[in-house]
Amino acid sequence: MAQRTLVVYPTKDAVAQAGAQRLLLAIADMLDERLDGGKTRNRIDVALTGGSDTIKALEYMASNPLTNTIDWTRVHLWWADERFVAADDDDRNALQARRMLLDRLVAEGRLPESNIHEMAADTRNAADIAAADDTTTDALLDEAARAYERELVRELGVVPVMDIAVMGMGPDGHYASLFPGHAEVSVTDRLVVGVNHSPKMPPLRLSMTAPLLAQTRRMWFLTAGAGKADALAHVFATRNDPAWPSSFADATDELVWFTTPDAAAQL
Numbered sequence: 001m002a003q004r005t006l007v008v009y010p011t012k013d014a015v016a017q018a019g020a021q022r023l024l025l026a027i028a029d030m031l032d033e034r035l036d037g038g039k040t041r042n043r044i045d046v047a048l049t050g051g052s053d054t055i056k057a058l059e060y061m062a063s064n065p066l067t068n069t070i071d072w073t074r075v076h077l078w079w080a081d082e083r084f085v086a087a088d089d090d091d092r093n094a095l096q097a098r099r100m101l102l103d104r105l106v107a108e109g110r111l112p113e114s115n116i117h118e119m120a121a122d123t124r125n126a127a128d129i130a131a132a133d134d135t136t137t138d139a140l141l142d143e144a145a146r147a148y149e150r151e152l153v154r155e156l157g158v159v160p161v162m163d164i165a166v167m168g169m170g171p172d173g174h175y176a177s178l179f180p181g182h183a184e185v186s187v188t189d190r191l192v193v194g195v196n197h198s199p200k201m202p203p204l205r206l207s208m209t210a211p212l213l214a215q216t217r218r219m220w221f222l223t224a225g226a227g228k229a230d231a232l233a234h235v236f237a238t239r240n241d242p243a244w245p246s247s248f249a250d251a252t253d254e255l256v257w258f259t260t261p262d263a264a265a266q267l
């Protein structure tokens, strides 16, 4: 179990800027790291999420000169969670990341499209969505979750490991799409799950599970603003409490929360 570390920056903007800078430096360092035998890694795997702080960090990455020094052909991008909406829906985490950074890297020939591992989008039309009952929707989400599991295993083996995960946390303490009051946070026999009736819109989601995320080497939370203070205090006071899902967050090497004084006020 990793020890939780807290790093406080003066503003929300500074958290995003620092997150961007740290992510670029960490990617560069990991790509240069010498393995036994002197070779460098042939790939690193980074899990992204959505939410205000992480998307802002991607925006800062786009304008950071370090971005142009990275060998993106060896960087694979995954999503710790996704909103199950149409591929062109503004709510989609992957679409936001593409708009902020990834599409440009692909267009410039730096990042192969095949390195972007998106979770499935909802391909149904509005009438089918409206007509679907819970059983149908759950089955659809489950098939999408299993498809992502298959992709993870195909690419990374039966115990997939993210080198870095950049997480956000909601004011209710959710991380990825693991919400309080929902059973998914306690699922231990899956890598990815479907989430129906999410308390935060949109209601249908896909999420990596806590055990998969806990295999991550370096997990960073970008969690800024007074709205996160209550959740942060509860999360730091407990472990594996379903009422505060981010208390399940773990990593093998480091678990760091980048935050602001107002978010850390109750600690």
Ligand SMILES: O=C1O[C@H](COP(=O)(O)O)[C@@H](O)[C@H](O)[C@H]1O
Pocket (backbone or CB within 6 Å): 049, 050, 051, 052, 053, 054, 081, 082, 083, 093, 167, 168, 169, 170, 171, 175, 176, 177, 200
């Ligand atoms: O819906 C989501 O919300 C969280 C946190 O969002 P924030 O805007 O409160 O920072 C995010 O981490 C998650 O990936 C996303 O799907």
